[in-house]
Amino acid sequence: MEFRFWGTRGSIPVPGPSTLRYGGNTPCCEVRSKSGHIIIIDAGTGITQAGKALMKEGFDQKPLHATLLLTHTHWDHIQGFPFFAPLFCSDHQWDIFGPKHSQRSLEQLLAGQLVPAFSPLESLRSLKAKLSFHEIGEGEWQIGSLTIKQVFVPHTTITLCYRFEEDGKALVFATDIEYMGEEAEAQKKRMEKHFGGAEVLIHDGMFSDEDYPRFKGWGHATTGDCLEIARRSGNAKLYIYHHDPNRDDDSLESLLKDLEKKRLPNDPELFLAKEGDVIRL
Amino acid sequence: MKITFWGTRGTYPVPGAETHRYGGNTPCIELRTHDGTLLILDAGTGIRPLGRTLFKEAFAKGQGEAFLLLSHTHWDHVQGFPFFGPAFIKGNRFHIFAPRQEIGLREIFLELTYEPYFPVPLDGMGGSFDFHEVQVGDAFSCGSAKVSCVTMHHPWRVVGYRIEDQGVVIAYLPNTAIHAKDETELSASLVKAAKGADLLICDSTLTAGEAAQGWCGHASAEQALSLAQRAKAKRLALFHYAPERTDEEIDSLQAALRKKARGVQIDAAFEGWTFQVERGS
Numbered sequence: 272m273e274f275r276f277w278g279t280r281g282s283i284p285v286p287g288p289s290t291l292r293y294g295g296n297t298p299c300c301e302v303r304s305k306s307g308h309i310i311i312i313d314a315g316t317g318i319t320q321a322g323k324a325l326m327k328e329g330f331d332q333k334p335l336h337a338t339l340l341l342t343h344t345h346w347d348h349i350q351g352f353p354f355f356a357p358l359f360c361s362d363h364q365w366d367i368f369g370p371k372h373s374q375r376s377l378e379q380l381l382a383g384q385l386v387p388a389f390s391p392l393e394s395l396r397s398l399k400a401k402l403s404f405h406e407i408g409e410g411e412w413q414i415g416s417l418t419i420k421q422v423f424v425p426h427t428t429i430t431l432c433y434r435f436e437e438d439g440k441a442l443v444f445a446t447d448i449e450y451m452g453e454e455a456e457a458q459k460k461r462m463e464k465h466f467g468g469a470e471v472l473i474h475d476g477m478f479s480d481e482d483y484p485r486f487k488g489w490g491h492a493t494t495g496d497c498l499e500i501a502r503r504s505g506n507a508k509l510y511i512y513h514h515d516p517n518r519d520d521d522s523l524e525s526l527l528k529d530l531e532k533k534r535l536p537n538d539p540e541l542f543l544a545k546e547g548d549v550i551r552l
Numbered sequence: 553m554k555i556t557f558w559g560t561r562g563t564y565p566v567p568g569a570e571t572h573r574y575g576g577n578t579p580c581i582e583l584r585t586h587d588g589t590l591l592i593l594d595a596g597t598g599i600r601p602l603g604r605t606l607f608k609e610a611f612a613k614g615q616g617e618a619f620l621l622l623s624h625t626h627w628d629h630v631q632g633f634p635f636f637g638p639a640f641i642k643g644n645r646f647h648i649f650a651p652r653q654e655i656g657l658r659e660i661f662l663e664l665t666y667e668p669y670f671p672v673p674l675d676g677m678g679g680s681f682d683f684h685e686v687q688v689g690d691a692f693s694c695g696s697a698k699v700s701c702v703t704m705h706h707p708w709r710v711v712g713y714r715i716e717d718q719g720v721v722i723a724y725l726p727n728t729a730i731h732a733k734d735e736t737e738l739s740a741s742l743v744k745a746a747k748g749a750d751l752l753i754c755d756s757t758l759t760a761g762e763a764a765q766g767w768c769g770h771a772s773a774e775q776a777l778s779l780a781q782r783a784k785a786k787r788l789a790l791f792h793y794a795p796e797r798t799d800e801e802i803d804s805l806q807a808a809l810r811k812k813a814r815g816v817q818i819d820a821a822f823e824g825w826t827f828q829v830e831r832g833s
Contacts, residue, residue, distance in 0.1 A: 283597055283635045285597075286561070286571060286823075287575075287577075291572065295565075296567050316565055319566075319795070343668075346631070350564075354563065354795075387654055387707075388625045389660075391708065393707075427671035516600065
């Protein structure tokens with residue numbers, strides 16, 4: 272499988288000269304399976320770039336049946352949706368999956384961005400592709416040669432974490448997670464089971480351990496949490512994800528350097544998730 | 553009046569190497585009137601860095617007050633609001649103006665901060681907000697400045713703002729075609745809105761070729777110049793760049809327009825641009 276980062280920034284896009292290295296687009300990633308299936312994960316502004324790339328690949332002229340997996344519906348994970356070019360292609364079919372919210376359906380939450388007050392598109396009907404919406408809970412299923420496993424994670428709204436397995440190798444995309452308070456240890460034990468043995472763990476590391484007390488309850492983890500959970504789960508590589516909008520490229524590199532100091536022998540290799548980077552398993 | 557541009561990009565934020573000079577943040581402009589009153593024009597992602605600078609002032613202590621004038625509530629003009637730091641500090645007061653939509657203005661802000669989308673509800677944000685629905689023809693004061701709501705030609709409900717203070721006039725027309733939907737002549741209402749403006753900030757989303765293809769609610773820079781000339785505006789700021797417009801393309805556009813400007817000073821607005829708007833500047 273091939274995994275690509277199209278957006279690595281949390282909360283809100285951060286354009287500007289000081290985010291050129293690690294990126295300013297909000298979360299979006301892409302998985303390509305051996306079987307040729309295309310899966311986009313999350314629809315932050317990074318999805319606008321993913322869409323452009325798909326058009327350039329020729330999908331503006333040919334049909335495509337692909338999948339969009341949403342971890343949750345916070346703005347930074349859906350705000351790119353109305354600007355995703357493939358949704359305007361009449362010979363495209365997109366199956367959209369996400370968690371079930373108690374008050375509104377997944378379709379309603381995405382359609383809520385397209386009402387006249389918010390968008391000149393005015394409704395989902397302006398999108399020409401054939402769309403299907405599927406609310407999912409925890410489970411395991413196949414898309415082509417990929418096995419997908421998802422579990423709920425602790426965040427400030429209902430949120431899923433997806434694990435991708437193919438040919439005995441696994442990658443986990445674990446964003447928007449906070450291990451908080453008395454529940455923290457129990458949550459870590461649960462996530463260890465989900466992350467266990469995956470070669471690659473991509474994990475929310477928005478805050479440093481020193482920053483965290485000011486942001487308790489915001490729904491995000493620390494870099495220290497990431498390292499601890501990746502160590503416990505036996506991951507070979509850890510990518511820090513969901514970068515704080517207040518951290519520029521230099522500040523992110525300091526964050527990584529500080530984390531490196533806490534690294535023990537046999538700990539995972541540490542990386543900052545970078546827009547445009549590709550992981551091949 | 554002192555003006556600072558914090559976001560100049562239209563439609564959606566565009567981080568990256570090709571947009572960092574003119575900017576990738578969606579619209580937000582800071583205006584300081586003669587008596588020091590703060591006006592904020594639109595709440596695109598540019599409002600987040602503006603918010604950070606305001607913490608050096610009364611806003612940090614909950615003693616701040618500002619007038620937030622929204623041209624409309626399409627995403628690129630409101631998406632920054634939940635990330636505007638001063639709105640979270642108790643005591644800060646915000647007077648929010650926008651044209652009425654199919655739902656009420658307060659309902660729009662409740663939707664912006666609704667739990668599946670954003671973790672802090674409007675009523676939990678700390679600041680106090682009063683909402684004013686306006687329409688073309690309305691006028692009100694913001695400190696020493698007088699603001700009139702003027703026509704723009706765009707899908708759904710929009711207003712431009714004509715702001716006058718100590719004889720200095722700024723016309724803010726960020727999202728408008730140059731003529732009404734079923735007409736071909738330069739709109740007399742727009743000419744009136746921009747008449748004699750010391751600074752006209754105008755929609756420049758389209759290329760000349762795109763503008764020739766028919767009405768879509770936006771203008772080209774060439775059309776913005778025609779408006780500036782007909783209205784005898786002293787100065788034109790190109791604004792609301794299309795997401796795909798690169799810094800180099802904007803350089804060329806500015807250069808080409810300056811060659812044929814005749815009587816109008818033309819600048820392509822860029823993030824960080826700050827100056828005193830003078831009479832007859």
